[in-house]
Amino acid sequence: MTPNRQHKENTDLIRLGRNIKKSFGYVNIPPAEGSTVLFDNIEEMNETAKRRLEGDFFAFSYGTDAGPTHLAFFEAMNKLEGGAGTWAYGTGLAGCVIPVFAFTKSGDHVLVTDSVYGPTREFFEEIVAKYGVVVEFYDPLIGESIEELIRPNTTLIFLESPGTHTFEMQDVPAIAKVARSHGVVTMIDNTYATPLNFKPLEHGIDVVIHAATKYICGHADVLMSTVTCNEKTWPAVYAVSRILGQRASARDVYLGLRGLRTLKLRLDAVVKNTTTVVNWLEKRPEVDKILWPAHPNDPGYALFKRDFKGPSGLFGFTFKEGTTSDQIDRFVNALKIFGLGYSWGGFESLLIRSYGKRTVKQTPDMSRMVRVYVGLEDSDDLIADLEQAFAAMK
Numbered sequence: 001m002t003p004n005r006q007h008k009e010n011t012d013l014i015r016l017g018r019n020i021k022k023s024f025g026y027v028n029i030p031p032a033e034g035s036t037v038l039f040d041n042i043e044e045m046n047e048t049a050k051r052r053l054e055g056d057f058f059a060f061s062y063g064t065d066a067g068p069t070h071l072a073f074f075e076a077m078n079k080l081e082g083g084a085g086t087w088a089y090g091t092g093l094a095g096c097v098i099p100v101f102a103f104t105k106s107g108d109h110v111l112v113t114d115s116v117y118g119p120t121r122e123f124f125e126e127i128v129a130k131y132g133v134v135v136e137f138y139d140p141l142i143g144e145s146i147e148e149l150i151r152p153n154t155t156l157i158f159l160e161s162p163g164t165h166t167f168e169m170q171d172v173p174a175i176a177k178v179a180r181s182h183g184v185v186t187m188i189d190n191t192y193a194t195p196l197n198f199k200p201l202e203h204g205i206d207v208v209i210h211a212a213t214k215y216i217c218g219h220a221d222v223l224m225s226t227v228t229c230n231e232k233t234w235p236a237v238y239a240v241s242r243i244l245g246q247r248a249s250a251r252d253v254y255l256g257l258r259g260l261r262t263l264k265l266r267l268d269a270v271v272k273n274t275t276t277v278v279n280w281l282e283k284r285p286e287v288d289k290i291l292w293p294a295h296p297n298d299p300g301y302a303l304f305k306r307d308f309k310g311p312s313g314l315f316g317f318t319f320k321e322g323t324t325s326d327q328i329d330r331f332v333n334a335l336k337i338f339g340l341g342y343s344w345g346g347f348e349s350l351l352i353r354s355y356g357k358r359t360v361k362q363t364p365d366m367s368r369m370v371r372v373y374v375g376l377e378d379s380d381d382l383i384a385d386l387e388q389a390f391a392a393m394k
Ligand SMILES: *Cc1c(COP(=O)(O)O)cnc(C)c1O
Pocket: 091, 092, 093, 094, 096, 117, 164, 189, 191, 192, 211, 213, 214, 223, 224, 343
């Protein structure tokens, strides 16, 4: 079903990607997985192969193509992001890296934000650089001055806003505008914003990535990414994905589509909880700075207000100067409700010590920083948990 302009996005979220004629009347199209597809005759087989190479999704010829469940999820993501084509991969990281092969060749120069997700940085440093592409990291706060870094052989700018450890908001429209004027492709890791709070394609970006592992699937039981492209970039991204044989399973895209139905509801609850927790933390004597772009004191607040419809439940805070590493470990170890584990965007609150590599500019001292994800528990219990963990530092 296509979104109706008279409907609010909330209503679209409930209806997108549904076609009960193709799902035997079931509300949700079941996970359809298979390998071999049978044809009636060789003419039909050849015709299907030809259409598939031309990018026709409905030309099923083999299990590595997008099946019916994939098509439903891709249609929903295209509508939410305003894209020409979406593909899904078996991890969040795969979505950050596979499309890069579509926009780089030996001799090219690429620009990557210094705040990028760590494993994406590793891919650029360890793999892309090995194939004769010059990888340059840039200050996430560079804005339109990125023009000074563009070379005749620059083909790609990679953005991520805000960073998920240090939370710098990037001036995405300014960077996209410069990139456009030089014919440079832009990719953004938009996981933090979800498909609801920021629509990069509307701001001039070419390729939008979500680690669907986080909010889209939302229940800590799926690894997946989506990559949504504009008209210009879609054929190349589709081709690279097909050639590399990469796609998410039908079970995972099924859970992605199901996750979209409650995304707004989950996000609203998380943001309400996060606001309560941040307001409480702000008054604590142990806390120095809070890094949450939705907070009026955050350095990224002006860009956040201008570009984003809302935040999510991930933020960081630094302990006061003089806090020892042992004390921070004691704080983390004392937590009973906040789980100690990677990831975020699920139903459960998590907290880890911040980490990450920087080569352009040092950020707030990460040795005194923790990253908090606020989930769906009662905020009174979350605050009580933090309070007893602060007490355990003494
Ligand atoms: C988690 C995450 C990824 C990678 O997702 P995985 O499913 O863990 O591979 C990519 N980008 C961001 C911003 C993330 O938070």
